[in-house]
Structures are given as structure tokens and as C-alpha cells.
Amino acid sequence: MPVLLELDHMTIRFGGLIAVSELNMQVEEGKIGSLIGPNGAGKSTVFNVITGIYTPTRGKVTFKGQNITGLKPYAITSLGIARTFQNIRLFKNLSVLDNVKIGRHCRAGGGIFGALTRHPGIKREEKTIAEKSLSALDLVGLTAKKNEQARNLSYGEQRRLEIARALAAEPVLLLLDEPAAGMNPQEKQTLMQMILNIRQTGVTILLVEHDMKFVMNISDCVDVLDYGCKIASGTPSEVQKDPAVITAYLGKEVG
Amino acid sequence: MEGVLSILTNPYYNQVLTMMGIFLIAALGLHLITGVTGQFSFGHAAFLSIGAYSSALMTIYLHTPFFLNMLVGGLLAALFGILLGIPSMRLTGDYLGITTLGFGEIVRIVFINTKITGGAMGLGGIPKETNIAIVYILVVLTVFSLYRIQNSRFGRALAAIREDEIAAETMGINVYWYKIKAFAVGTFFAGVSGALFAHMMQYLNPSDFGFSRSFDILNFVVLGGLGSIPGTILGTAVLSLAPEFLRFVKEYRMLIYGALMILMMIFRPYGLLGNVDLVRVFRSLRSRGAGKGTVSGDS
Numbered sequence: 001m002p003v004l005l006e007l008d009h010m011t012i013r014f015g016g017l018i019a020v021s022e023l024n025m026q027v028e029e030g031k032i033g034s035l036i037g038p039n040g041a042g043k044s045t046v047f048n049v050i051t052g053i054y055t056p057t058r059g060k061v062t063f064k065g066q067n068i069t070g071l072k073p074y075a076i077t078s079l080g081i082a083r084t085f086q087n088i089r090l091f092k093n094l095s096v097l098d099n100v101k102i103g104r105h106c107r108a109g110g111g112i113f114g115a116l117t118r119h120p121g122i123k124r125e126e127k128t129i130a131e132k133s134l135s136a137l138d139l140v141g142l143t144a145k146k147n148e149q150a151r152n153l154s155y156g157e158q159r160r161l162e163i164a165r166a167l168a169a170e171p172v173l174l175l176l177d178e179p180a181a182g183m184n185p186q187e188k189q190t191l192m193q194m195i196l197n198i199r200q201t202g203v204t205i206l207l208v209e210h211d212m213k214f215v216m217n218i219s220d221c222v223d224v225l226d227y228g229c230k231i232a233s234g235t236p237s238e239v240q241k242d243p244a245v246i247t248a249y250l251g252k253e254v255g
Numbered sequence: 256m257e258g259v260l261s262i263l264t265n266p267y268y269n270q271v272l273t274m275m276g277i278f279l280i281a282a283l284g285l286h287l288i289t290g291v292t293g294q295f296s297f298g299h300a301a302f303l304s305i306g307a308y309s310s311a312l313m314t315i316y317l318h319t320p321f322f323l324n325m326l327v328g329g330l331l332a333a334l335f336g337i338l339l340g341i342p343s344m345r346l347t348g349d350y351l352g353i354t355t356l357g358f359g360e361i362v363r364i365v366f367i368n369t370k371i372t373g374g375a376m377g378l379g380g381i382p383k384e385t386n387i388a389i390v391y392i393l394v395v396l397t398v399f400s401l402y403r404i405q406n407s408r409f410g411r412a413l414a415a416i417r418e419d420e421i422a423a424e425t426m427g428i429n430v431y432w433y434k435i436k437a438f439a440v441g442t443f444f445a446g447v448s449g450a451l452f453a454h455m456m457q458y459l460n461p462s463d464f465g466f467s468r469s470f471d472i473l474n475f476v477v478l479g480g481l482g483s484i485p486g487t488i489l490g491t492a493v494l495s496l497a498p499e500f501l502r503f504v505k506e507y508r509m510l511i512y513g514a515l516m517i518l519m520m521i522f523r524p525y526g527l528l529g530n531v532d533l534v535r536v537f538r539s540l541r542s543r544g545a546g547k548g549t550v551s552g553d554s
């Protein structure tokens with residue numbers, strides 16, 4: 001399988017703190033990859049670097065063979081990377097449907113002139129935006145809530161809306177930062193099926209998640225971070241057996 | 256009907272309503288910047304003055320048609336909106352507020368010290384071109400334009416910026432550039448409003464466009480409800496009619512503004528109609544009416 005995303009000696013520091021150090025990592029096309037590690041290990045920071053919110057201090061990010069280091073977030077999104085946020089960042093006072101429509105921003109082009117004239121091209125574009133947004137909502141089971149304000153959704157629904165919003169951009173690579181956080185076992189089960197369905201449509205997925213059962217069941221490969229350094233990498237069963245991982249991370253849960 | 260006619264023919268009422276319409280156009284422009292996009296602007300009157308002086312000078316010296324002069328006034332204001340936006344739209348919150356405030360003062364001082372605009376003496380001899388019909392036709396056009404803008408890809412992007420800039424940027428929105436565009440559209444309407452003002456008053460003085468004017472317009476937007484067109488209309492109507500009809504309001508205007516602001520922040524932080532989608536309210540009222548009367552009148 002060709003490599004879709006590659007981090008090459010990626011280092012990022014905040015003042016004196018090295019949040020991620022010399023990270024080499026690959027995500028293969030069509031796979032579900034996971035990034036795990038204890039709190040503060042640097043997982044979300046890796047996502048923020050991939051999506052251009054932070055610029056790495058050193059190293060390189062390559063996506064589809066193109067160097068995307070230092071590109072602005074909006075440029076990276078239009079290249080085909082979409083994400084969700086660990087601390088949910090929905091457009092709270094907007095409707096559920098509008099949230100998803102905004103997610104599709106990068107796949108459309110209408111501007112001020114189009115808004116004022118609503119010429120046929122714009123009408124077609126708005127129709128496509130609405131259709132694609134509704135099908136993204138359908139995929140996460142939120143069609144019935146499309147006219148609700150986002151802030152009125154339950155926690156689990158908000159997490160799913162974040163996924164729908166990211167899917168509306170028709171990404172090649174989907175980054176999910178702790179999608180199962182705060183969900184009950186039944187919701188987690190549904191979420192797992194949802195993620196598998198998304199992969200089925202050809203989207204590559206990179207997941208950050210604390211729920212080990214969830215990660216081990218769903219991932220094709222797992223990378224483990226501890227204090228910003230990669231300490232292990234491999235299939236779920238390889239990683240589970242890795243002594244460094246057990247001491248750093250799983251050890252706490254087993255013992 | 257009689258009553259409506261007498262209001263329109265009574266020169267005093269006519270003047271009050273015309274001025275209200277003129278400032279409503281400016282307020283609607285600021286509504287796009289502050290209410291929809293969430294960016295502070297404390298210097299909106301400066302853009303009115305740019306539209307006012309440029310259109311008045313064109314009328315006086317070039318004798319070009321009023322509508323052309325008004326359009327140029329709007330476009331010039333938008334150009335200055337963009338020029339101010341380029342350095343300041345990277346700033347947020349307080350810093351943006353201070354920058355726009357400073358810009359407003361600078362423009363006023365430039366007009367005080369410019370010969371062709373009559374300096375502090377003011378600019379007279381502007382022909383009267385504005386009337387209540389023109390103003391309200393333009394109000395309708397402005398509302399129509401803003402309604403379409405808000406319900407478009409562009410408008411959704413602006414609302415996304417107000418809600419969460421980082422998320423907006425991650426959705427593929429060039430936040431910086433979109434803020435500048437919102438500023439350009441909002442200041443265009445300020446320029447048009449200024450042109451109408453110039454050809455209504457027939458005399459311009461830089462003191463017409465000081466901080467208190469900017470503050471008035473901001474109040475129109477905030478009182479009615481940030482992000483809501485009906486709210487901006489309501490806010491403008493209440494705050495521009497109240498001082499005319501209630502004398503004590505005029506004398507204690509600033510005091511009342513202050514008290515209103517504090518009360519609003521406590522009880523209705525989104526404004527009187529903020530976050531109320533009137534179309535949705537009417538629709539749900541209608542569908543209730545059409546239902547089988549199972550609704551108990553509890554709401």
C-alpha cells in the first residue's frame with residue numbers, strides 16, 4: 001500500500017517544552033492508523049501540525065507526495081485532510097445542517113457576487129452542498145436533527161456532528177481526535193461501525209483514542225507516543241506485547 | 256392611511272424617518288462586520304464620512320449624477336475598508352477595537368485639515384438629492400443583499416468565523432481574507448449611507464462623524480441583536496426614534512445607552528432578537544396553526 005501521509009523527523013517545541021521530538025510516522029492509504037499514548041504525550045499536537053494549526057520547529061510533513069509543512073490550515077484542508085477536535089469545536093449557534101455545509105466550504109467556490117445574484121451555477125452548487133451535507137448527516141445518523149442548533153445536541157451527537165462536518169469536505173485522510181471520549185459502550189459500538197463504514201468508502205483514517213479496546217479492535221497499525229517520543233509502532237497485537245509500551249502506558253492499566 | 260400620509264407629508268416626521276433609514280443602511284453594514292462575522296469596529300462613522308465627502312465633492316465639482324456619486328462613495332469607503340483591514344484583520348478583540356477607533360479619529364482629523372472639504376468650517380452648498388423614497392428603496396435593497404449574503408457559502412463562512420476561528424480555518428476558510436471581504440462589504444454600505452447623509456443635510460462637518468456617531472451605530476446593531484437583520488432594524492428604530500419622541504431620552508442619551516448596554520449584557524447577551532430566526536418562528540407558528548389544534552397555548 002502506498003504511503004499517504006508521512007512525518008519525517010518532525011519536532012515541535014513550545015518555549016522550553018519539546019512537545020513532539022523527531023517523530024517519524026507513516027499512514028498507508030486505505031488503512032485505519034491509531035496514535036496512542038498517555039495524557040500530554042503530544043498526540044493532539046501531532047494533529048495540529050498535520051493540519052497546519054502549528055508549524056513544526058523541525059522536520060517535514062508529506063501528504064500524497066507533496067510537502068505540506070508550513071501550509072495554512074485552509075490550504076491543507078483543500079488538499080484533502082479533514083479532522084475533528086478533542087475539545088469539540090462546533091459552530092454552536094448555527095444549525096446542524098449549516099455546520100456540515102461549512103465543512104464543505106473547500107469543495108465549492110461561490111463568493112459575494114454569486115450570493116447576491118444566485119445565478120444558475122450557484123443554485124447548482126448550493127444544491128450539491130445541501131445533498132452532500134445531508135448524506136454526511138445520514139452517515140452519522142443525525143438527519144432528524146438537521147435544523148437543531150448544534151449546542152442543543154447531546155455530547156455524543158456533537159462528536160458525531162464533528163465527524164459529519166469533516167466528511168462533508170470529502171477528505172482523503174480523516175483525523176479523529178478522541179472520537180469515543182465521553183460515549184457509553186453502546187455509542188462506542190455504533191461509532192466503531194461508523195468508522196469502518198467510512199473506511200469502506202475509501203477514506204484513510206488516523207485516530208487518537210484512549211479507549212484501548214476500541215483502538216485494538218479497529219486499527220490496522222498503531223503508533224505509541226510517550227513524552228513526545230515514539231516508543232513503539234506496529235500491529236495492535238505487536239504493540240500490546242511491546243515491553244516499552246507496557247511500562248509507559250498499558251502497564252498502568254494492567255497493573 | 257390618513258395617519259401614514261400625514262407622517263410622510265409632515266416635514267419633521269419625514270426628516271426623522273429619512274435619517275433613520277440612512278443610518279439603518281450604515282447599521283446593516285456594521286451588522287455584517289460585527290453581528291455576523293464577530294469583528295469589532297469602533298470607527299464606522301469614518302467610512303460614512305468618506306462616502307459623504309467624496310460624493311458631495313463629485314456633485315459639487317464634477318456635476319456627475321447623484322447615483323454615480325453615491326456608488327463611488329460606497330466603493331471608496333470599501334477601498335479604505337480593505338486598506339484598514341489588511342493590517343488590522345490579523346488583530347483580534349481589543350486590539351482590533353483600538354485600531355478601528357484610531358482610524359476613525361485619523362480620518363476625522365484629516366477632514367478637519369483638508370482645504371477642499373472646507374476643513375473645520377464644513378462643506379456647504381451640497382444639492383439636496385436624498386428623499387425618503389430613495390432612502391427606503393435602498394434600505395430594501397440593502398436588506399435584500401444582506402439576506403442573500405447571509406444565506407450563502409460566503410455568509411456561512413463569516414458566521415463560522417464568528418463562532419470559532421480555528422475551526423473555520425480548519426474547514427478550509429481563509430479567515431483573514433474573509434474578514435477583509437466582510438469589512439469591504441460592510442464599509443461599502445457605510446459609504447452609501449454617508450452619500451445619502453451628505454445630500455440630505457446639504458452641509459457636512461467632520462464633527463458629524465466623530466466617535467459618538469460610530470458608537471451610536473454600534474448600539475443600533477448591538478441592542479437589536481447581534482447577527483440578526485430584524486434585530487438591527489429594531490435596534491435602529493428604537494434608538495433613533497426614542498430621542499426624537501421622548502425628550503428626556505435625548506438629554507440623558509449616553510446615560511441610557513450605558514444602562515441599556517449593561518442590562519442587555521445581563522439579560523439578553525445576544526440582543527433583543529439575537530439568535531432568533533424570525534423566518535423559523537413564523538414557519539413554526541404557521542405549522543402549529545395548520546396542525547390539529549393539539550397545541551396547548553403554553554408558548
Ligand SMILES: Nc1ncnc2c1ncn2[C@@H]1O[C@H](COP(=O)(O)OP(=O)(O)OP(=O)(O)O)[C@@H](O)[C@H]1O
Nearest residue numbers: 014017019037038039040041042043044045046086
Ligand atoms: N499551544 C501550546 N502551547 C504550549 N504548550 C502546549 C501547546 N499545545 C500543547 N502543549 C503541550 O504539549 C504537550 C502535548 O500536548 P497534547 O495536547 O498534544 O497532548 P495529548 O497527547 O493530546 O494529550 P491528551 O491525551 O491529554 O489529549 C503537553 O505538555 C501540552 O501542555
Ligand SMILES: [Mg+2]
Nearest residue numbers: 043044045086
Ligand atoms: Mg489530545
